[in-house]
Amino acid sequence: MSPRKQPCSLFKLCIKSCVNLVNSACYVIEKSCPENMFDECERQAFELKCHLMSMLPVRLFDVLCSERTCCQYRGDPRVQLHVLTHPNMTVFRKCDLDNGIPQPFWIETLCNFSRLVVLDLKFICTDEILQVIGVSCPLLEEINIVSRVDICKYLFNASVLIRNVSDAGLCSIANLKHLRVLAMDPPRNERANRVGRCVSQAGIIMLVSELPYLEELRIESCDIGSTLIGTVMNIGPLSLRKINSHFASADGIRKLIKICPFLKELSVTHLSEHNKDAILNQISLSDLRLNRLDLSFFSYTDSMQQLLAIKGNYLTHFSLWEIDHSLTLDAVLSIGQFCPNLSSLCLMTQSKCLVIPRYFKRPEKIFSELKSLTIGNENFDIDHILTFFLDCTQNLEKLVLKYQTITNLDATLLHLLEKGSFRNVNYLWLDCTLEVSKEVVKQVIQTCEKLQMFTVDFTEEMTDVHKYINENNLDLKLGSY
Incomplete structure (x- = not known):
């Protein structure tokens, strides 16, 4: 069963109580001073601040100020801020x-x-x-x-x-x-x-x-990589650790690596049919030790396999949005072998070649550190692929399934629940194309001891499920589309 809601800590209760008292005092001060008596209002607010400063440590002002929305203030927020801010915050x-x-x-x-x-x-x-x-x-x-x-x-x-x-x-x-x-x-x-x-x-x-x-x-919706590459100024080396680069080229990636030699997280999007292997080769030849690599609109080629063979030991997060139907079981096994420290994996593919043979015996110690898994989009047997990954790891905490074809997932979920594959899962997101009956939703909630976020498309009335969650005081957010 999902974990039960725990009462607020004594510290949080004290913070809420303190903010509530401050709000009440501020509101009294504000209402007792008309607009033409602003100086008097400011003076009284300052006296209240000094009183708090004489009793509370400075760091507590940081907490009170950050938690001031836990109790709604009915007046001018400037009065509240004047009291809850501190020169040394x-x-x-x-x-x-x-x-x-x-x-x-x-x-x-x-x-x-x-x-x-x-x-x-x-x-x-x-x-x-x-x-x-x-x-x-x-x-x-x-x-x-x-x-x-x-x-x-x-x-x-x-x-x-x-x-x-x-x-x-x-x-x-x-x-x-x-x-x-x-x-x-x-x-x-x-x-x-x-x-x-x-x-x-x-x-x-x-x-x-x-x-x-x-x-x-x-910078939201900004190709930072292209911004740095496109400048005529001689810049670098910069200390930037995270970069995204859209419409990348091999020359651009080489220049970007020179400008940002300390990169730990790199996201590359390439939509052209040409030059993809050259981009991957530039990353392979560099001195970068990336922890996170996100590749969108790439194919799983020999160049990508070489990149993972060279850099995979450093990766803890790998994401591939694959095209050209190039992702096979051998490719997935290579990712697992070359990237033994992966804690997060995202594979989006339309490949028809990703098939698990009937009597396949998976290698040991691949994907064993995996805590977050996102897979999609269609053309593979979701039951076989999901079972394969969950047999590799006992540590999975987050699972996101994306699928483009309407498929009933009841049998798959019941099979995995029976095996205990979801014992550590706290976040489960199922695409709206994945049909799950109300009875299976109930079994997921009752069986998964750590589940706190569950998103699934409701095809039936779920009032009794929500009632069950509330009556048992479960710390679970159950959502739909």
Whole structure:
């Protein structure tokens, strides 16, 4: 049976109680001071802050501030923030309630946080705020500067999203030399440059070149690899550990490896029919010791097998979106033999050649460390393939099955439950094409002792199953499509 919900720890109860008391006091202060008595409101809030500072350790302010949404505050969030922030706090992450707070508050507040190590300003950041951060927060190691977005409406019934972070803001934080993780907006094209502020590829290149310890650059929907490869500037070596590169070429990958010689995680997407083996050969010839390699729209060729033979011993995560029907059982066995330390594997294939012979005897000690498995899409016998992988490992915690053909999975699940193959699984996601009866859903819940996330397409009324989960106080999220 899925694990039962555990009561909150005494520490969490104390934090919630403390936040609730602070919220009540802030609300009393706010309502007792009309708008024309803002100075008095600020004075009383400051007195409350000083009272808390005299009783609580500094690090507790980090926790209280991060947990302030555990109890809803009915008033102006600036009053609550004024009380729960501390000059020596090291972590500040905004919440959704903060999005409406005007810019002057942030400029006045952030200039006092000289000891910050982590700062999240997603959707509230502007160039003006970054100017203050660049001067006042020299110890920052992680920052999210995704811009505040304004909506500008035009007379012809159209609207444009206007961002508030530009290359000028990036220049302001270029002296934060301790930065290791940076999340920001993607660069905009020339047409978008005419509307509001935005960052450019040149601005991103400038910034990463100035940050000697930057390991991770998080830019949503951005081909970071192409951005680095495409620059005419002489940059590198950079400390970046994670890179994604779409529409890659062999020359581009060679240049990227030269710019980022310390890569640990590489994602490559290649849609052309040509030059794929040359890309794989460049990775094989490099000095990279990758922990994670994601390859999309590749074929399992001799070059890929050679790459895994050379680099596979370092890999803990491997993902292959395979085309050309090149994935065979021999290829899967090679992945297992060349990558003995894999804890996460994703294989997406349309191959008709992936077949488990009837009297096949699998080699020992392949995929034995596997904790996360994602397989799909069709043309293989899902019962045989799933049984093969679950016979290899006793440690599987996460299983994701994707399939394009409507298939009943009852017999497969019952067989694997009987063998105890799901004993450690806590996350199970089944595609909507996989039919599972209500009785089998119940058996999965009753048999899997660690299952906490279960997604399956409901073809029957499941009210009694949800009732069973609630009545037995199970710590399980059961979802459908």
